[in-house]
Amino acid sequence: MSSSWGWLKSGTILGLSFLLAVALVKPIGVSTQYVIADCFIFCKLKPDLAQEHVDADGNKSYSSSNAYLNKNNGKYAKSTLNIANYGFIFVLAMFAGGFLASKLGGPKVGKEETWIPQVWKDNLGSSWIKRMIGAFASGFFILFGARMAGGCTSGHMMSGMMQTSLSGYIFAAGVFAIAVPLAIILFKK
């Protein structure tokens, strides 16, 4: 793991990346894009989930039959219908960033860890099915919670607390109040 950065270098560069995002465009936020990806899939089946309207003067407006997607003048419907937007390309680029980092100096993920992290194996066993279900459930809770909270680690905790936003602090309080005891109970070694 020597190819990872030490904490001071890590914190400095991670901080600069959040600052750069605010200075250039807007604060980083990831969890919204899960909704956009969902809406992109489901509006193929049910087109009224994301609709564009053009009035007589050529002005575009957006709406959705779903109360959540229709929020803020159809903001989510608009992003779905214009999916090649900043936010969605941003999250796709994150895959590529992780790939490059593991190739350019690492750390590389060990073969024995590609499907199950070591800490999971040590505590919960080597069942592939168990990790698969655990990861799926984990994703479900994380994104359900993040959408209820209106943001996740990047939007609330990092970008939010950087701006001294009250929401960042209360989100972090909610997260750690549950995640810390749960991790201590589940992972004993």
Add this chain to the structure above:
Amino acid sequence: MEKIILAILVGGSFGFILHKVGATNPNKIVGFLRLTDLHLAKVILFAIGFSSLLLFILMAVGVISPMHISVKASYAGVIVGGAIFGIGFGLGGYCPGTTLAALGSGRKDSIFMILGGLVGAWAYVLAYGWLTESMPWLFDKIAGGNVSLAVTGNESYPALIDGMPGIVVAGVIALLFMGGAFLLPNKFRSN
């Protein structure tokens, strides 16, 4: 087009950095949460403090416009949602963003995390209308909603501490965070 190029550059760097700092590694996340490896805690504390200090300095000297500020709303659902998020975070050891970079780095269990995330996000989209009617308290604003602690100079977002310059309030908070990163031990518990 310019925005697309920015998205590729900033998103790509962000994924790269998340991997290099260790945030794509569930062993590191779980170690942080069970307080046996505080590397990521030190990283996050320092990153928040350092970026906040630079942000408020650059806004004070006019390099960054306060129009770039975007303060999210505070309401009861932020805490409840955070707690639900915490269940998944403690169980899986990924975040919505780190799991994307982790998949890129070769952690294939991220596929199931992302699938679960897509289903969870859609479940919230479908549940939203019902939640607003049956649990309206979830959406009760806290301290006025879109508020920050320090004055940002963006009038859309009132500050809770508005009697002194934003740089002073944010500066003190930033120094506490950065100092905390230095003072925090490498672990609170051994195993």
